[in-house]
Amino acid sequence: MRRALNVAEKGRGLVRPNPLVGCVIVKDGIVIAEGWHDHLGGLHAEQMAIHDAEEKGHSTNGATAFVTLEPCNHFGRTPPCTEALLWAGISEVIVAHGDPNPLVRGNGIAVLEQAGISVKSGLLEDEAAEQMREFLHWCKLRRPFVTVKIATDCKGSVDDLSGNSGRFTSEQCLVKVHQLRKDCCAILVGANTVIRDDPSLTVRLVDSQRQPLRVIIDPNNRIQSEAKVLTDGFGTKHLSEEFRGLGPMLDMLGDLEIQRLLVEGGPTTINHFLEADLVDEFIIVQSDVTHTNPVPTNFNLAHFSNISRTNWGNESVSIYTR
Incomplete structure (x- = not known):
């Protein structure tokens, strides 16, 4: 997850009003791909990581995705990240921080769990909150x-x-x-x-x-x-x-x-x-x-x-x- 937070920093200054998000995909204990949200309207972190795995010739079926923010489950500038994770055959998703956006709040995790994907949340949550502090502040106030x-x-x-x-x-x-x-x-x-x-x-x-x-x-x-x-x-x-x-x-x-x-x-x-x-x-x-x-x-x-x-x-x- 710490690597996912570091990867997310590559989008700093490029993605607002969206938050910084990073994703690292691990299979059999080995990091096979990573991604981050790098520009507004571009691929989200999960989508970029899945694409990165494909480019490197790695199968994501049965892999674990570490994501700094709860995957979105709504259509915005891009399709839902939950669909991308399901399509990729990800078996487990580890989330650092839930999404405060009312369009998403808890929905992304619920959709993944309903599809049989194991979801755990709260890993390095404070660090993720600090990274997204302006986004979280704006969502609240x-x-x-x-x-x-x-x-x-x-x-x-x-x-x-x-x-x-x-x-x-x-x-x-x-x-x-x-x-x-x-x-x-x-x-x-x-x-x-x-x-x-x-x-x-x-x-x-x-x-x-x-x-x-x-x-x-x-x-x-x-x-x-x-x-x-x-x-x-x-x-x-x-x-x-x-x-x-x-x-x-x-x-x-x-x-x-x-x-x-x-x-x-x-x-x-x-x-x-x-x-x-x-x-x-x-x-x-x-x-x-x-x-x-x-x-x-x-x-x-x-x-x-x-x-x-x-x-x-x-x-x-x-x-x-x-």
């Missing part, structure tokens, strides 16, 4: 999982008023930021960030088949018409007079199947999210530079119970989660 990312100097300043706004983190760190952007469905900033920085808010330093939606909170319609986010041809939601608050905005984004929202705005925007208790993950990237005319911050992170630390290039990174 119909709102995106909100990640805040902020860069500071060594003393916690987010900007240097002594000069022009600009990046003060390393190139290696910037690559990590672009990997984070790739894994998000949308990126949000406020009007002040657009006016001061004119950011692109795109994925450029890592390969990506799609660009996240840009969301600009601008209730007073202040941003310049020639701003990159309005003129570069990529998708942007410019929320001006129609902006009615963060809660309704998250509901709207949830309706658009936005499962993970990255907030890259300044302190004012970030504090509005924190005050409304709408942040699920808070990432602080701390550089070793010192700003001459600093803009200090005072984020209240008391309600985050977990913290992990890592490095992105030369920068120290603290990740706060609930």
Whole structure:
């Protein structure tokens, strides 16, 4: 199952609004095939694994399939995975996590069991839940999982008023930021960030088949018409007079199947999210530079119970989660 979870990661940033799913097929104690959901509308993990076995000349009759998510039993962009498993002659299915989708919930397992296939569930369930956390969050709340990312100097300043706004983190760190952007469905900033920085808010330093939606909170319609986010041809939601608050905005984004929202705005925007208790993950990237005319911050992170630390290039990174 751990191999199936690792295989599922190959679809990261490619399959939303679908979840990451991996499948490994074992026969006589030997792994004979593996598959993962690799793009929206493409083969599901079980279907790819069965196809992989066929390509390698292996019979799947009587084999065991390890799947990170309960096989679907409905027609969507592809036929049901339960049918593929039955057709392949799989005799046992081990499932990590049940599917929270109301179209599937428990149905896939029931169909397999009714057909005489042995099904066991719950193996590495917590690890699977962590891998699918944004999907599970969206299925439960119909709102995106909100990640805040902020860069500071060594003393916690987010900007240097002594000069022009600009990046003060390393190139290696910037690559990590672009990997984070790739894994998000949308990126949000406020009007002040657009006016001061004119950011692109795109994925450029890592390969990506799609660009996240840009969301600009601008209730007073202040941003310049020639701003990159309005003129570069990529998708942007410019929320001006129609902006009615963060809660309704998250509901709207949830309706658009936005499962993970990255907030890259300044302190004012970030504090509005924190005050409304709408942040699920808070990432602080701390550089070793010192700003001459600093803009200090005072984020209240008391309600985050977990913290992990890592490095992105030369920068120290603290990740706060609930």
